[in-house]
Structure formats: structure tokens, C-alpha cells
Amino acid sequence: MTDIQKRKEEHLNLALDQSHQSKGGEHFDEICFEPLAIPEIDLASVNIETTFLGHQCSAPIIIGAMTGGCDYSDIINKNLAIAAEVCRVPMALGSQRASLELGLPQKIRCWAPSTVLLGNLGGTQLAFGGTDLAKQAIESIEADGLMIHLNPLQELSQPNGDHNWCGVLNAIEKCCSQLNIPILVKEVGVGIGPTAARHLLSTGVEWLETAGFGGTNWTTIELARNNSYREREIMQPFITWGMSTCEVLFELSKLDEPLNLIASGGVRHGLDVARCIRLGAKMAAIAQPFLSPAIDSSSAVVEKIEIVSEQIKRTMFLTGKISLEELKEANLLRPQRLKKL
Template sequence: MTEPSAIVRRKDEHLDIALRQQAGGPSAFDELVLEHCALPELNLDEVDLSTGFLGWDFKLPFLISSMTGGPERGAAINANLAAAAEQLRIPLAVGSQRVALEGAAQAGIDARLREIAPSVPIWSNLGAAQLVQGYGADEARRAVEMIGADALIIHLNPLQEAVQPAGDRDWRGVLPAIERLTRDLGRPVIVKEVGYGVSAAVARRLHDAGVAAIDVAGAGGTAWAAIEAERIADRADRQVADAFQGWGIPTPRALAEVRAACPDLPLIGSGGVRDGVDAAKAIRLGADLVGQAGGVLAAALVSADAVVQHFDIMARQLAVACFSTGARHLADLKAVRILPRALPLHDV
């Protein structure tokens, strides 16, 4: 098992590299166009962005998704995110609590989060690989109780672990372990990928195991194999990791296919969501909430106000996208026609 101090160092390195990755660029969302409505017959000020999710009601369909870092910066980041979540009235998902559970450092993932954000959902986070290394309902309850969480996220990161030196290679028994948690924890269990997407087949297995929701977390955002490649000193190990540049199911495809496979399952769309227009496309493809982690990381390093401003801009962009498609409510947006950007020649 990796020493807790080594995990702390790794988390801080992850933060530095993730910040460098947020340079923008093309996205799979660019290949899709929401059909424009030149006669919306709407008042923009009356566009309603509210949504429900797992029994909660939110005025905005956004989730501050899981991110982490070393103790000093992690504490500041998490405090800023919690304060922003409380002001925006949106849920906050914390980064992995493995380090905190093993006693090395909490990086601000502690009871203070609930003090900062007393009235919005906070979701705990554990890695799926730990569920076959001795973690069970007791450890999950400790993670939940540590921050007064309302739900638990189990994150799936097999590719990251496979290319990471000393990563967790044995994933046998993860699905039954998740199923036991959904039965025994007494809180909703949400499962997410970390940036390579959930397929329709995996989503069906998770649905049948009793998970409350899935975050598809597709390719297009933070690329963990690339992050690990930057950290690897051994040349051969780095070449292994580098081969997975571009790997994964793009978020739009993952959303569409998982929604088709699990029509009634609450879904979160994350992975490469850059702005409110991408959020609109994610909602149209089946997302009930839209998550951002890397996209809001720079703001989180500045202040809670910077995070609030970031999401205020996203909300304005989403509202204009709804208005421009004739959608007064998000339910209307889900019915808007979506088109490929490139029109086949035979359709001209």
C-alpha cells in the first residue's frame, strides 16, 4: 500500500499539472449544434434553470465536482468551493478522502466544510479500488460523517491506476463491493469516472447494483493518464502512459448512450464542459446536473467570489442558450433538436 505521505505529495503534483492542462482547445461538444430558434416567443428573464436531483431542488443545474490537492492548497480550495456552493445553492463533491481516512492530512476535507456550507448537499468521495483493499461500509460511514455528507461518490479510475507507479492493479470484486455499499450505507451512492467515460453496459451494471446516480465524466476534460505521465521518471513507464493520450469515451457520447440505456437514472454530465453552452448540450443529451472540476480550479485558488462569478457567467450563458432554442425550462431544452455541425453533402 502506498504511504500516506507519498499520496499527499502526489495530490499536490496532480493539482499543478491539472492547472496546466486547462488551456482550452477543441472539444467533442463542438461537433454538436443545438437547433437555433429565431422566434423563441420567450422573455429571457423568465428562463428557468432550476432542476431536481435525488430529492434536492436546485436553482441552477451545476455541480462543483471532485477535486483535491496537497494539504495547504487543498484546504484553501475546499473552503472557497464550500463558500461558493452555499452562496450559489448548488451541491459540492469533495475530492478523495483516502488520505484523510488514513490520517496523513485532511486538506480541508473536514467538519469545517459543513460549517461553511450548512444548507447545501455535500458529497463524500472514495476510490473504488479501496473497496477491494479492506474498505467497506464502516470506512464509507467515516468518510460521510467526517464532513456531514449527504451522499457518497465512488470514483472509478482504472486507467489512472494502471499507468501510475504503485497504482492499484487488482479491480476484481469492485462491482459486488459497490452493491454492498448501496445496500448498507444508508446514504445515496453515486458512481463517477474520473475522465474516461462510463459506457452504457457499465451503467446498466451499476444501475442493477443499486447506485442512485452516475456521473459519466467522459473524455475531454482533465486527462489523468497524461497527468501521471508527467510525474513518471522511468522512461518506459512514461511511454506506457503517453500511449493513452486521447483515450476514453467523449462526454457527449457517454451521456447519450447511458441515458438511452438507463432512461430513469439520474445522470451528471462532466468532462470537458467549458461553459454554459456546453452545459446546455450536456443537458440536452441527458444530464440532470452538469459538473465542473478542472474548469473551476483556477477560480478556486483565488477566492469564493471568483468561483461564484465563474458559475454566474455559466448560468447566464446557459440561460441564453435556452432562450435561443425556445426552451423556457430545462425540460424543454431536453427536447430541442440537436444537429451535427457538419452537414452531409447529400443533405445540402
């Protein structure tokens, strides 16, 4: 096993440990819908279908980026891909760096022939490898879009992480102008603030994924792998660094530019997805809650997706909304709380 494969396997094992889920600060429970005692709709009429990158999806759910590049990530990704195909929801791969560097086959498309698949590269890898690397990532899985992940805090926490972030924005801009495929950008547990969002939108990025604080804490995961006491002490204050997903959605709603937003970071269930839609997101990505089912089987992932979808529908029923467009106008209790996030 190579060093990078070992790292990916350690990431998987640590991500399954609930102690590496951020505690508090996600703010989802602050977003309270006004309950409607007389919904005046039939639950069967509630429609949560939507479109994403030109494809019809059964729900505003994306299987979020998780893993790649080690032996049992192949099993996980296979189960996720099969479930995505069955449920008609998009799937984002974990970082393709290891697979591309090691020349490993990425057999995903065969399991999900009609699914929206998103490739995945890190910002610093893109700055180093350029559009040629991006093309490799896209072609290796026949991707419908390419997700660029930005993770400066994780890299600072990671042993031998990438500390040179010069040229990342320029590399993203080149991808947007030279590749005939949608480019999406996400953070990794810290959130994309309005300043970064403006810069990214100016490059031609089509979608932003919030990846706010509140889900898997990659700082604690990397510090658990870091044998340097000095580095662990330096990074200790940054364990809670970041903006929650709700904060990101609220701040980005103030921008003048039209936004295509994917909410992620601490999204636990369908009620959280509905909250994200109400706050301006068009889709919500869920990662860690699908990880344990994916280790089990594709049918376990299918069941989890169906549960989340039903939770969205029941939230809409309880607010008297039959479509996602209507959900965006659902009344909130104590909306002034949003201003305090």
C-alpha cells in the same frame, strides 16, 4: 509532508497546467442547437432551477470533484464550499483517501451548512476498506451522498497505482444495500460505457457521472510524475483512451433502464451544460474551470458559477425554452452527427 500529500499537491499543480487538458475528442461543438430567430419568450422568465438528491438547486451545475489531502487543497475546498452555499449548487469533494488515512479534519460542512455535499472514495479503496471506510467518509463531512470514483487507467499510469480491481463492484453493491445514503459512481476522464453502466445500475447505484474524455487528462498528469521511461512508453498509446462525454450520453440513452445522469468531462461553459441537458443529463459537473477561481477567492468562484448559469439561460432563450424540461426537446441541427460520434 507525506508521500500521499505530496502526490495530491503535484496533482493540483499539474491540473492547473493547460497542457494536461485533453485536446479534441470532446465533441461538444458537434452538438448544434437550431437558433430560433423569434424566441417569443422573456429572458427573465427562463428558469434553470432543479432538484438534486431532494434539494432545490439554483442551476443544474455541480462543482465537480477536484482535490483533497494537502495543505492548499483546504483553501481551495473552503472557497468552493462557500461559493456552493452562496449559489445553491451541489459540491463534490475530491478523494477523501488522504484525509482519512492521515486523520486530517475535513472542515467543509461549516462553510456550506445547507449545501448538497458529496463524499468521495476510490473504487479500490472501497473494495479494501468496505462499508466501514465509506461510513467514515460520509460522517467526516456529513455528506448527503457518496461518490465512488473509478479510475483504472489513471491507476495504471500512476507510480505505484492500484492494479488489483477485484471486488470493486461487490463493494459498491454492499454500500448501496447497507448505507442509508445515495451512492453515485463516476469515471475519471475515460467515461462510463453501457456495459459498466448496466453492471452499476444492477447494484443499486442511483446516479452515474459520465466523466468522459475531453477534460483534465489524468493519464498525462500521472505520466508527468512517472520517472520510468519504460512505463511512459507503455502508456503513451493510452493518452487518448476513452469515450467523450457526448458519446457516453448518446450510448447510455439507448439503455432501457431509467437513468440519473451527471455529465462531466470537458464541460467548459453554460452552452456545454445545456448541450448535456439536451442529450439526457440531469446535471453537469464542472471541475477544472473552477480551480483557478478557487485559488483566488470564494467570490471569484461565485462569479464563475453565475456566468455559467447565465450562459445556460441565454442558450435556452435562443432556443425558445423556459425550463430545463423544455430544453430536453430543443431542436438540433444535423442530429445525424450524433450517430457518428
